[in-house]
Amino acid sequence: MAPKTNPGRFFEDYAVGQTIHHAVPRTVKMGERAVYHMLYPARHALYSSDQFAQGCGLPFSPLDDMIAFHIVFGKTVPDVSLNAVANLGYAEGRWITPVWPGDTLRSVSDVIGIKENSNGKTGVVWVRTTGLNQHDETVLEYVRWVMVRKRDAATPAPETVIPDLAQVIPADRLVIPRRLDFSGYDFTLAGEPHRWADYEIGEQIDHVDGVTVEDAEHMMATRLWQNTAKVHFDTTARPDGSRLIYGGHVISMARALSFNGLANAQMVVGLNGGAHANPCLAGDTIRAWSEVLDKAETDAPGVGALRLRLVATKGGEAFTLKGEDGKYLPHVLLDLDYWALVPL
Template sequence: MSKTNPGRFFEDYRLGETIRHAVPRTIAEGERALYAALYPQRFAVQSSDAFALDCGLDGSPMDDLAVFHTVFGKTVPDISLNAVANLGYAEGRFLRSVWPGDTLRAESEVIGLKQNSNGRSGVVWVRTTGLNQTGDPVLSYVRWVMVRKRDIDAPAPETVIPGLGDAVPADALCVPEGLDFDGYDFTLAGEPHRVSDYAIGERIDHVDAVTVEEAEHMLATRLWQNTAKVHFDATHRADGRRLIYGGHIISLARALSFNGLANAQFVAAINAGAHANPCFAGDTVRAWSEVLDVARLRDGIGALRLRTVATRGAAFALRDDAGAYLPDVLLDLDYWVLMPG
């Protein structure tokens, strides 16, 4: 009997099954330093214990997207090791803060299956939950992935496509326990803008750009223990190029958004997301955002629903006349952030 694991193929999934992913991970201060080294991350709450204490927290929590990448990485060997593409996200909610010293693990429930018409692959929908060492959920999200079949003659499962919400409602957003922006220092945060300074439909060019290097995206892929072959195995593609992990682009776009959204201190939800085109080392990534909604959650705390687009091209260019993403567009992400109200 083989001791190695080739990963799951499309015909290996069963609707309703729960997959407990291997290798829990204890998060330390080292992850915070590496995250800051990989991305130009400057959000004050995740950078400074003193700033976080002034905002009512016990100290500086881990960056929300570092938590997302850690949980996502746990799922890759079981969900997307043999993926053709990661197709989208929905109903992502950050449920509680994660601190250095917390241990994260992940579970996924298969909630949808659909074989593609070519019979060689299919789409798998999973709802993944990240849990801490006490079993409390810290993150939940849905993603769907196109996965190869091992045997093209294997019978197709019954098609089940889950109904998913267009966006997490503002009243379902979780505010970190103790968070209080009454003593918020806008000068130390980097910008004066609060929720009321933004309007629905407003678009922001984040101006700055980052050229992706081979070394940094490989370090990121290994850091998050993401074992997907297309990201680290140069022989997996005929052109010998390694795809940049989509989460790397999400974090780059979030970090670049600081210029114009410096007070968006927390990512509260991921409503939808599409990796529109592949990214490779040598590409220069820029970002722009559009305000989709504005919400007041409680006194002093508000939320913006944003569309942030990562691109190799010009700001505010998204789709062609036929409605398809332009070839320079890398990421189209719809999400909620928390900031002073």
């Protein structure tokens, strides 16, 4: 009799060209926002107030961009990273269509790259994931690559295919939500006076605040996104007996902390790249700093774009990232390169 349970895919189960339709679509409503704002100090006004969003040309406030990311990502875990050793990086991410309360999201992934590691026990798999709503409109797309265990180390290595990925999404490929208009932007209600012109390329911002993370809250968040990766829940899944904090939890915490200094970076619309540099564990205090990497104007009225590096740390000196050997310093948790929309 065939087994009824799913042990997850191992490295041998992937091949370039595969398309994986992920199970369990999810209808999202205001409950997701309430829990998200409870878990993280999220305060960006566009995602907090219908009235503020309407003043920016939208019909009402969409759900936070990272809610869309987490839900689309979570759908992929049982098929992509259930047996992962680590989630290694991101590229070519774009938010295409806002997610509104009542939308139903599902995910589809295409395997675009594969490479066995030299130890013969693991390999790296690249997937391009698309999140779709109930109208089959793309809400989000991104590439990520994951280190996955092999089922049998004796299995011959597949032919290596490494995808050619853009280092940066050109500003003219960013999708601006329809009708978005910052020409009448209310800086008082947003919380800070700083507009696009006030930021300079190369400027660094220490976001000051910190949040100590605990197991209970990160497991609640990870369950909320229906992420079933063993390393986040099962203490026997890691040699040191700890639960690894979900990398997306660190992303959302750092993004929320960046409000202090980037309150007007209202919408994340592009993900150029990202790395989870070191593991985050319960008891770590997450802090964040940002660097302005680039600036661009857009065709939307009053709307500019900032390319930002967001770095999350667990201590250490602000604005330090890598050592002389080019490797991330031990206190660095996250290095994220993204585009955000700000008022001109």
